[in-house]
Amino acid sequence: MSLTLLFKSLLQRKVITILLLIQLMLTLALVSNSILLSQQAYTLSNQPTGLQLETTLAIELKPTDENLIVHPALGELIQRQLAELRKINGVRYAAFTNQTPLMFGGMNGDVFVPDHAETSSVDAVPYNYAEAGLFDALQMTLLHGRWLSAEDKNTDNVVLTEKLANRLFGQSHLALGQQISAGTVVGVVADMMYQRFASDQYYGLFFNRDLSRADYGYRLILQVESQAVAAVRQQINQSLRQVEPEIDIQHIVSLRQLHRDVFEQERGLAILLSVLSALMLLVAMISAYSHALFHGVQQQNEIGIKRALGASKRRILLEVLSESWLTTGIGVTLGLLASFLLQQQLATVISLPALPLWLPFAGALMLLFCVTAATWYPAAIATRVSPATATKAL
Structure with a gap:
């Protein structure tokens, strides 16, 4: 069929055609970006964390008594709480820290090698004040050197994650004994996912230091036997209240829950766009069906005449x-442009990779298939118009 005749036919119904084009354009843009977001959410959620998500519990606390917020009373309170928590059946290890892994942000600082400050400087590295027991509580893996011991208490000895050590010294084992802005490196541990919006989510730096104050609270980390997680969670509140009633227990969560929360924005937006895409795709199919059916009814006489002049059913269907x-x-041509524009807008709100070219093209093929499927029945009805129908109408 001539393209000129097809364009003339579309121009006869300008308003309906324009609305249908806008609908198809927006549908493709939503479908492409919802798939991209779903891929992004899946990729982020399945990154290795280096943590025991199911069996590690994080407790966020803050003393309500002003006298307990500052050192040394704060340190004594923490040690009494840890001693009580270790008595719970199923608790393997317990330790304190100023911040837990799998957070959006937290206490960060700059890190650099003094002799190469300009080339080695790293912004926003999580500074973790902890104790020797944190190694076991988080089930860390030691790669080089040693973990912090009791003798390192309140010294400048530090431990780095492998990725941070590689960034500063090229190879992680070269970090041992080196001086950095935060102190002397005595060990390197395997990477853990610490902060989502640090310079890198696998960067981490650990001190063995007391907290001087806890104006924003502190965290206790428990490593629990897998079969005892639920039972331990039920006893934590009571155990901590027995030690000190003047305490605000803000959260008791597993690292699995923190992991879900830290990527919740991407998952939520992916689900929202997927639902909108499905609805838009359904509406596009309904519109294509209605458009083809209405056009077929309007063109009955013309189709009948074509049939009388020898046009086959296959030609009418085509x-x-x-x-x-x-x-x-x-x-879909307009939708390709709209897909990339929508991706650029979404990228200003959340971390989103570039839209690969194949994705909107795959979406275009899916849209073409759905519209064809929706149009098939009205097109089949149009082929049933007999020449007699046109003859009677003339």
Whole structure:
């Protein structure tokens, strides 16, 4: 069928055609970006964390008594709480820290090698004040050197994660004994996912230091036997209240829950766009069906005459589908541009990779298939118009 005739047919119904094109354009943009977001959410959620998510519990606390917020009373309170928590059946290890892994942000600082400050400087590295027991509580893996011991208490000895050590010294084992802005490196541990929006989510630096104050609270980390997680959670509140009633227990969560929370924005937006895409795709199919059915009814006489002049049912079917394909082709061409524009806007709100070219093209093929499926029945009805129908109407 001639493209000129197809365009003329579409121009006869300008308003309906324009609305259908806009709908197809927006549908493709939403479908492409919802798939991209779903891939992004899946990729982020399945990154290795280096942590025991199911069996590690994090407790966030803050003393309500002003006298307990500052050192040394704060340190004594923490040690009494840890001693009580270790008595709970199923608790393997317990330790304190100023911040837990798998957070959006927290206490950060700059890190650099003094002799190469300009080339080695790293912004926003999580500073973790902890104790020797944190190594076992988080089930860390020691790669080089040693972990912090009781003798390192309140010294400048530090331990780095492997990725941070590689960033500062090229190879992680070269970090041992080196001086950095935060202190002397005595060990390197395997990477853990610490902060989502640090310079790198696998960067981490550990001190064995007391907390001088706890104006914003502190965290206790428990490593629990897998079969005892639920039972331990039920006893934590009571155990801590027995030690000190003047305490605000703000959260008791597993690292699995923190992991879900830290990527919740991407998952939520992916689900929202997926639902909108499905609805838009359904509406596009309904619109294509209605458009083809209405056009078929309007063109009954013309179709009947074509049949009387020898046009086959296959030709009539192809003509109706060709108009649908042309409309869809124009709509998806506009939709390709809209897909990239929408991705750019989303990237200003959340971390989102560039839209690969194949994705909107795959979405365009899916949209073309859905529109064809929706148009098929009205097109089949149009082929049933007999020459006698046109003859009687003339």
